[in-house]
Amino acid sequence: MDIFQKTGKVAIGSRLRLLTAKVTEDASKIYEMYHVDFSPKWFPVFFVLSEDGEKTITEIAEQIRHSQPSVTKIIKEMSGAGLVKGNQKSDDKRRNVVGLSKKGTQLAETLRIQTKDVELAVEGLMAESTNNLWEAIAEWEFLLQKKSLFKRVQEQKKLRESANVEIVEYEPKYKTAFKQLNEEWISNYFEIEETDSKALDNPEKSILEKGGEIFVALYENEPLGVCALIKMDDPDYDFELAKMAVSPKAQGKSIGLKLGQAVIEEARKQGAKKIYLESNTILTPAINLYYKLGFEKIVGRATPYKRCNIQMELRLK
Numbered sequence: 001m002d003i004f005q006k007t008g009k010v011a012i013g014s015r016l017r018l019l020t021a022k023v024t025e026d027a028s029k030i031y032e033m034y035h036v037d038f039s040p041k042w043f044p045v046f047f048v049l050s051e052d053g054e055k056t057i058t059e060i061a062e063q064i065r066h067s068q069p070s071v072t073k074i075i076k077e078m079s080g081a082g083l084v085k086g087n088q089k090s091d092d093k094r095r096n097v098v099g100l101s102k103k104g105t106q107l108a109e110t111l112r113i114q115t116k117d118v119e120l121a122v123e124g125l126m127a128e129s130t131n132n133l134w135e136a137i138a139e140w141e142f143l144l145q146k147k148s149l150f151k152r153v154q155e156q157k158k159l160r161e162s163a164n165v166e167i168v169e170y171e172p173k174y175k176t177a178f179k180q181l182n183e184e185w186i187s188n189y190f191e192i193e194e195t196d197s198k199a200l201d202n203p204e205k206s207i208l209e210k211g212g213e214i215f216v217a218l219y220e221n222e223p224l225g226v227c228a229l230i231k232m233d234d235p236d237y238d239f240e241l242a243k244m245a246v247s248p249k250a251q252g253k254s255i256g257l258k259l260g261q262a263v264i265e266e267a268r269k270q271g272a273k274k275i276y277l278e279s280n281t282i283l284t285p286a287i288n289l290y291y292k293l294g295f296e297k298i299v300g301r302a303t304p305y306k307r308c309n310i311q312m313e314l315r316l317k
Contacts, residue, residue, distance in 0.1 A: 024040050027043075045074050050104075054098065057072055060075075162258070167259060169214070170213070172204075177216065181224075189282065199243060203228070217255045225255040226244070226245055227243060227244040227260065237275065237313070241263050241275050256286070275295075279311075
């Protein structure tokens with residue numbers, strides 16, 4: 001069985017490399033058939049210089065979408081073959097302008113006949129095929145420019161891992177995790193304050209007995225995230241979303257989002273109209289998460305935390 005029938009689409013890179021190798025092998029034979037001493041990898045650079053005239057290394061690299069070191073190496077090889085010359089019209093040695101030599105210009109004329117034959121042969125191949133590879137490549141290039149394959153795989157990984165995240169209600173066995181996860185992130189950016197200690201040392205008394213809730217995120221049965229819904233004695237707000245903490249090793253699994261959604265859903269069940277929260281703008285991912293959950297920035301409220309420099313609310317009704 002063909003290896004690619006076994007591997008499937010995950011081997012797309014390897015399959016494209018084999019196709020490229022086959023086309024490059026034929027390209028070398030084609031140059032030999034036309035008695036042209038030329039390397040296929042030189043063609044993009046050679047084409048630009050033959051069509052547009054002298055250019056800098058940077059200009060060529062940008063036009064053919066190669067790295068500057070790659071273009072520099074190709075120019076060096078072409079120079080060794082006598083096809084290009086450097087600093088054609090530049091007195092500034094720091095600005096290396098290259099152009100075709102007399103030999104390169106003569107070769108360009110020879111290649112025009114060859115490229116016409118190649119173009120017709122490729123058109124014939126496309127006519128025989130069910131799918132238009134040239135148009136498909138252009139479409140893939142466009143789509144991958146919008147979102148790379150790496151980013152797409154990263155998203156699939158995140159979806160798979162987040163599907164294994166379970167949000168459960170607080171139990172005494174999660175008390176240590178609730179405290180440690182919060183202390184870990186607070187200590188990483190700020191200092192633990194008295195208000196923190198009261199809630200973390202005795203969450204039952206500080207949060208649960210007052211009508212609040214605590215949710216724990218489990219990944220592979222390990223508590224890696226926590227968040228509290230704290231009942232507020234305030235005419236403007238019913239609850240506060242607080243004490244959200246996610247272990248650094250669990251980031252990228254949508255744990256914060258799932259915890260936030262669980263807290264908001266619980267607030268809705270209890271008939272809440274508005275939820276309040278406090279944070280700090282250096283916590284960019286957290287702030288972005290709160291906006292994603294629907295929170296909006298507010299100003300003017302007093303806070304017991306030194307680290308708070310942004311306050312937000314979510315209207316549920």
